[in-house]
Amino acid sequence: MGRWPAGAQERLQEAAIELFTERGYERTRVAEIATRAGLTERTFYNHFADKREVLFPGQDRFIADIREAVVAAPAEQAPLDAILAAFTAGSDWFDQRREAAQRRRRILDAHGDLRERERAKTAALGEGIADALRTRGVCDPAATLTAAVAVAAHQLAAARWSADPRHGALKDHLRDSFEELHRTARTW
């Protein structure tokens, strides 16, 4: 399951992360990103609505993949297990891009407008998962609440994975975070 599209979008993101790291996010123009990627500004705008969006390539596809995987999970699988399996299925792809993910994380953390965009994507992920759970017959508010904790556990796993000095695989951080979620939920 490819997470971010290969080709132009991935090259543009790599170029953007390089330039944002070298010169700063504000001082980098879209035309420079395109040039570094060996593409035109026009191609950039064919793929991304604006400079912020280049740091979220394939995010809509990622959300759609997770949603489909949750809907397609075995009927007897518990909601949180289905969600964990969906996140795990595509996690190798991220492991192969850990360093770029770390540099991207540092850029996002340093810019309020990028964090706002990230929160909008996170909200869309939660809505996609809640929708998938409803399709599986989970009623509201259980669907909404379960999606919210799953997104929180996913964020926890992603943060730990990105900061892990031992370079543990994302799937292991996902498993640990969901286990801790189960443990925590038993104390509520």
Add this chain to the structure above:
Amino acid sequence: MGRWPAGAQERLQEAAIELFTERGYERTRVAEIATRAGLTERTFYNHFADKREVLFPGQDRFIADIREAVVAAPAEQAPLDAILAAFTAGSDWFDQRREAAQRRRRILDAHGDLRERERAKTAALGEGIADALRTRGVCDPAATLTAAVAVAAHQLAAARWSADPRHGALKDHLRDSFEELHRTARTW
């Protein structure tokens, strides 16, 4: 526990909600909001950084109040109970302003940039609650995960309260949502 400050800020918010409802958010200028409230544009900017912020008066104060209440809750109270009590303590204030809250909700729902600002405030609420739980001795990741579900349950309660045709009190919607959270968590 006052949620939004009285006086200038509240008058400016009331004027803004009136004007946004009458003419639309985009077509309303800050100077017009100030005039409707019987104040100057300068006073507006003494209270709010921009036009978006007028729809979130006292939000930082609200977050600080919730945080303090969670820290000050009895040591034997379970984290989610302490959070529910904190939200409940100031809920009458919102009941007295239900209609303005409903009009505000409609304005927020119709504007992506206002929803982005709202998500930033929601994220800050979650961070405030997680911090308060850590002060109570709850370790991470339990603090982060518990704060995330509490915020989700609060959002659920606020949405139901705002849409309730029978005008049920916010504290009753909060109690119901947290009960449903407990019920849902037992299925995880």
